[in-house]
Amino acid sequence: MLALDLIPLREEQTLMTQQAPVIVSSESPFAKDVFIKRHPALIERLVEAWPFGPEQRRALSVLAEENVHGVIRPLPDGAVDAQLWRDWGNGLYGRPWAEVPFLWAESFFYRRLLEATGYFRPGPWLGVDPFAPFKQTELAGEAVSAEIAALDDVVELAEEEQGQALLLSSLWGNRADLGFQITAGQGTEASGLVADDSARLWELLRSEAGGTVAVVADNAGSEVVADLALIDHLLAHGLADEVVLHVKPSPYYVSDATLADVADGLRALLLGKGEARAAGERLREAAALGRLRVRADSCFCAPFDYTAMPVALRHEFASATVTILKGDLNYRRLVGDRWWEPTTPFAGVTGHFPGRIAALRTLKSDVIVGLGTGTLAELNSTPDWRTSGTHAVVQVRS
Numbered sequence: 359m360l361a362l363d364l365i366p367l368r369e370e371q372t373l374m375t376q377q378a379p380v381i382v383s384s385e386s387p388f389a390k391d392v393f394i395k396r397h398p399a400l401i402e403r404l405v406e407a408w409p410f411g412p413e414q415r416r417a418l419s420v421l422a423e424e425n426v427h428g429v430i431r432p433l434p435d436g437a438v439d440a441q442l443w444r445d446w447g448n449g450l451y452g453r454p455w456a457e458v459p460f461l462w463a464e465s466f467f468y469r470r471l472l473e474a475t476g477y478f479r480p481g482p483w484l485g486v487d488p489f490a491p492f493k494q495t496e497l498a499g500e501a502v503s504a505e506i507a508a509l510d511d512v513v514e515l516a517e518e519e520q521g522q523a524l525l526l527s528s529l530w531g532n533r534a535d536l537g538f539q540i541t542a543g544q545g546t547e548a549s550g551l552v553a554d555d556s557a558r559l560w561e562l563l564r565s566e567a568g569g570t571v572a573v574v575a576d577n578a579g580s581e582v583v584a585d586l587a588l589i590d591h592l593l594a595h596g597l598a599d600e601v602v603l604h605v606k607p608s609p610y611y612v613s614d615a616t617l618a619d620v621a622d623g624l625r626a627l628l629l630g631k632g633e634a635r636a637a638g639e640r641l642r643e644a645a646a647l648g649r650l651r652v653r654a655d656s657c658f659c660a661p662f663d664y665t666a667m668p669v670a671l672r673h674e675f676a677s678a679t680v681t682i683l684k685g686d687l688n689y690r691r692l693v694g695d696r697w698w699e700p701t702t703p704f705a706g707v708t709g710h711f712p713g714r715i716a717a718l719r720t721l722k723s724d725v726i727v728g729l730g731t732g733t734l735a736e737l738n739s740t741p742d743w744r745t746s747g748t749h750a751v752v753q754v755r756s
């Protein structure tokens with residue numbers, strides 16, 4: 359299943375630990391609520407959405423209860439990757455969910471959830487994405503239709519403005535009320551950018567035009583549609599000769615994009631009119647020519663930060679023009695899910711990641727680096743700025 363070489367780079371880990379402690383959920387009101395409120399509510403919604411049998415319901419309710427009051431139990435012995443997770447969670451089982459590293463515990467929660475629904479077991483539920491109903495609703499919603507319609511306006515802009523509009527749309531794409539930035543190339547949400555290296559990203563893409571760009575996707579629905587529009591722009595304008603889109607190998611964090619979600623996003627473009635349809639056709643053609651490839655490495659559902667990465671993937675990222683990492687979770691994994699001093703330089707913390715990188719992230723959890731002192735002072739007067747999703751960063755290490 360998972361690559362054996364998936365072990366954290368020890369030196370990097372030790373160095374990071376000396377600089378900033380790992381986030382343990384009980385130390386963060388936000389993270390604590392993920393286990394006490396978010397996970398049980400999610401399980402309730404799943405039970406409403408699916409005709410689960412008694413065994414599935416029991417397993418889900420045990421998981422919900424465990425998250426709130428219990429301790430972490432390992433996967434059952436019969437699970438395909440039971441041993442792997444036993445090793446990965448060595449020393450963590452038997453402890454309350456909120457008392458272990460936040461990143462590890464959330465990841466294991468989603469693995470346990472898939473075990474409860476039977477996602478990996480032979481039978482009718484094998485490979486059935488439990489989050490599909492939520493993803494489909496979002497894809498059919500107004501945010502996506504607005505995004506798709508707005509592509510007709512974007513194409514009228516000058517090339518550089520088009521690129522920036524699509525970048526901002528992709529950046530803000532994982533919020534519910536989206537489809538906005540794309541309309542005029544800039545919008546109100548851009549004022550929430552608290553670090554903006556986008557000019558450097560474009561400079562880099564233009565000076566190294568024609569190579570391979572890696573995009574590590576985040577969410578399905580409106581976000582992946584926006585990502586596809588950006589990818590089409592890079593390919594169509596010769597800024598990339600090839601794009602590799604990295605997705606999750608199995609359902610994760612509710613809305614994280616899998617290959618099926620990319621296909622649904624592409625279909626949404628193809629079913630649109632005008633520029634959306636044209637972009638969809640160009641992307642389908644790019645896939646046929648091998649210029650747009652989708653990769654789903656198992657490391658993307660592993661409970662580690664990106665100091666742990668299979669060697670082959672490390673080489674791929676190292677040889678890309680740039681790797682664009684989308685969203686909050688990728689950011690947590692990029693910088694380590696740690697209590698960094700927010701002004702810690704982004705380049706220093708991310709030096710372990712192979713090749714050049716650009717993080718496009720709306721702030722939805724505690725971790726943050728690379729802020730200016732003045733920006734931080736201003737933000738500190740805004741409640742919940744780290745977790746409310748109202749602020750964002752484009753941070754580049756070139």
Ligand SMILES: O=P(O)(O)OC[C@@]1(O)O[C@H](CO)[C@@H](O)[C@@H]1O
Pocket residue numbers: 392464532576577611684685686687688690722723
């Ligand atoms: O990666 P994404 O989709 O931008 O955000 C993932 C997220 O919703 O999940 C975690 C909390 O459950 C946080 O990292 C963040 O709030």
